[in-house]
Amino acid sequence: MELEGRAKGLLFNYLRDYLIADSGEQSWELALHSLTPTDQETLQGFILAGGWYPVRVWNRMIDFQMEKSKDPAAAMTKFCTYLGDRELNSLVKMMLKLGWPEFLLKRTGFLWNRYFDQGVFTAEELSTRQWRLRLTAPASETISVARLTCGSGPAPWLERGLHLSGTPSGRVEHTKCRWDGGPHCEFIAHW
Numbered sequence: 001m002e003l004e005g006r007a008k009g010l011l012f013n014y015l016r017d018y019l020i021a022d023s024g025e026q027s028w029e030l031a032l033h034s035l036t037p038t039d040q041e042t043l044q045g046f047i048l049a050g051g052w053y054p055v056r057v058w059n060r061m062i063d064f065q066m067e068k069s070k071d072p073a074a075a076m077t078k079f080c081t082y083l084g085d086r087e088l089n090s091l092v093k094m095m096l097k098l099g100w101p102e103f104l105l106k107r108t109g110f111l112w113n114r115y116f117d118q119g120v121f122t123a124e125e126l127s128t129r130q131w132r133l134r135l136t137a138p139a140s141e142t143i144s145v146a147r148l149t150c151g152s153g154p155a156p157w158l159e160r161g162l163h164l165s166g167t168p169s170g171r172v173e174h175t176k177c178r179w180d181g182g183p184h185c186e187f188i189a190h191w
Contacts, residue, residue, distance in 0.1 A: 004086065005118035005143040009048045010087075016047075027065075032141040034064035050167035052117060059146035066148050084160030093105035093125050101170060105131045105189060108154075118144045121154075126188075133158070133187040139178045147179040155187055167191040 019027040025186035032040055039057045047053070062076065104111075105123045112121035112135070120136030126132050135154065137144035145153070155172040162170025170191035176182045 002176045003118075003143055005116065005145075007055045007058035007117075007145075008115050009051040009053055011058060011083075011115055012043065012047045012053060012061075013049055014083050014086060015065070015079070017066065018079055031061050031065050035060055043093045046103070054142075055116065055118065055145060056142045057148065059141045062148050063146060066152075070146060077156040080153045080156040082158050087157075088161060088164060101129075101162050101165040101167055101189075101191060102131075104158065104165065105133070108133055108158070112154075115173040116145060121132035129191050131189040133172070133189060135178070135185040135187075136183065137178065137185075150174075150179070150185045151177055156187075158187070158189060162189065162191055 015031075016028045019031060024162050032043060035043070035057065039060060040053070041051055042057055066075045066079075068074040102125070105125075108121045108123045112119060119135055122136075124132045124134075133154070135150055136149075144150075151174050155174050158172045159170055162172070170189070172187050172189045174185065174187050176184065176186035176187050
């Protein structure tokens with residue numbers, strides 16, 4: 001039997017809050033009803049922020065919600081910017097405001113594991129103000145995040161962190177993707 005990856009409940013809670021704020025209560029209900037009955041059952045009632053839920057449920061909800069947009073990648077970027085704004089806690093925000101983007105980038109592995117229990121996220125400084133970030137995980141929607149989350153998730157979240165650090169010109173580009181046959185996803189951060 002294949003290993004099943006998990007996503008943290010707080011992601012589902014942020015997605016619910018985002019959808020309701022953006023499109024109203026019915027948008028969350030539509031996202032729930034897009035799931036199989038078994039997956040719907042998983043999310044019935046109160047979703048524990050600290051609980052772990054099957055990543056396949058996360059992938060299906062994200063695909064359903066973002067694919068409704070004319071530009072799914074842009075829709076995912078918008079959600080992940082929202083997530084970054086809310087999720088970067090006050091200590092991280094304080095450190096970022098001191099102008100230390102490296103503080104965030106060095107911790108991408110820890111931050112990734114805060115959301116997902118599968119995959120290894122590493123960071124490597126290439127030169128002053130340029131870093132390479134890698135996500136190594138199986139290209140399986142039941143084990144790890146699907147294309148929309150890996151391709152349009154970490155980059156805007158990390159960019160939001162760079163902007164909070166006082167580097168408004170900071171950019172994070174997704175340059176390689178494991179969903180295109182590569183061994184990992186790769187991101188280049190620069191400011």
